[in-house]
Amino acid sequence: MSEEENFYQGEAGSSLTYPMQAGNIKKNGYAMLRGFPCKVTEMTTCKAGKHGHAKATIIGTDIFTGRKYEDSCPTSHNMEVPFVKKQEYQLMDIADDNYLTLLIENGEKKEDLKLPEDEPQMVEKLKADFESQKDILVSIISAMGQEKIISYREIVN
Structure with a gap:
């Protein structure tokens, strides 16, 4: 029925x-x-x-x-x-099209973030540090459904 x-x-x-x-x-x-x-x-x-x-x-x-x-x-x-959220992810790779591969805390990859085009000095320094085999944490700010890389730092053991 x-x-x-x-x-x-x-x-x-x-x-x-x-x-x-x-x-x-x-x-x-x-x-x-x-x-x-x-x-x-x-x-x-x-x-x-x-x-x-x-x-x-x-x-x-x-x-x-x-x-x-x-x-x-x-x-x-x-x-x-x-609502503004700041997070840090470990950098795994930088693709030729400037998209990053980041490691999330749960072990998954995040691959939808592109290097900022409005900060060429930071981008060049980040690429140089990554190519010299440094372990890097990337800081990301997110709000209103958008995300942007604001800074990075080297992981010091």
């Missing part, structure tokens, strides 16, 4: 941002400015005016492109703050 039903399971879809009062955002923290995940470089507040709200002016740089953004908001209103 009953028909067979198919249930398709999706991801939980956790949010990429969380709300925070604009007055609580601090310098060197993170905030979404004009829709971009930014590291806050300047934060100023001015007193309540005749309309009753103290305003916060936040200036920051995009964590992926380095572009500068500015936004203003009443200090009592919420702004979106991106």
Whole structure:
């Protein structure tokens, strides 16, 4: 009598941002400015005016492109703050097309990250250190579904 039903399971879809009062955002923290995940470089507040709200002016740089953004908001209103995660992976290989093979903690490989094109000095130094057989840890920042290599260091035993 009953028909067979198919249930398709999706991801939980956790949010990429969380709300925070604009007055609580601090310098060197993170905030979404004009829709971009930014590291806050300047934060100023001015007193309540005749309309009753103290305003916060936040200036920051995009964590992926380095572009500068500015936004203003009443200090009592919420702004979106991106979940920012920093991780380190051991470098296993650098392909000819500048994609890296990285070793994840669970022993699997990560092969979907490319060397940053906007930092040629770091890329050349990283390639030279890797070719000289050094063990290297690569630091990656991720937010809003994007990832970028921000630095690297040699593993010293």
